[in-house]
Amino acid sequence: MKTILAPMLAAFMSIAASGAFAGPPEILHAEAARDDMGWKFTVTIRHEDTGWDHYANGWDVLAEDGTVLATRTLHHPHVEEQPFTRSLRQVLLPDGTRRVFIRAHCSKGAATKEPVAVEIPL
Numbered sequence: 001m002k003t004i005l006a007p008m009l010a011a012f013m014s015i016a017a018s019g020a021f022a023g024p025p026e027i028l029h030a031e032a033a034r035d036d037m038g039w040k041f042t043v044t045i046r047h048e049d050t051g052w053d054h055y056a057n058g059w060d061v062l063a064e065d066g067t068v069l070a071t072r073t074l075h076h077p078h079v080e081e082q083p084f085t086r087s088l089r090q091v092l093l094p095d096g097t098r099r100v101f102i103r104a105h106c107s108k109g110a111a112t113k114e115p116v117a118v119e120i121p122l
Contacts, residue, residue: 025056025104038090046083059104
């Protein structure tokens with residue numbers, strides 16, 4: 001039995017260390033503020049970035065119907081900076097928008113389980 005368990009345990013540890021079990025990005029905080037003629041969105045994300053092979057690579061501002069209004073692309077991993085905060089400026093929203101949603105995603109295709117609602121200040 002030991003001879004079977006040792007290789008299985010080694011394989012599991014290898015997969016776990018590679019980040020294959022890293023979950024989707026988690027949005028810890030998101031807010032909107034007036035930014036000249038548009039809006040500035042500031043988002044704090046936590047993700048188990050492992051390096052270039054698996055990292056949080058962006059977030060979207062979504063309308064209530066799911067339409068992508070803007071995307072903030074993250075061009076590199078944040079292995080040593082967790083959680084991290086990034087902003088996107090000059091986002092134009094359709095007239096009358098009072099709430100949007102933020103959805104983060106990673107380079108493996110996983111996205112936040114539930115987009116986070118952000119109220120647009122009057």
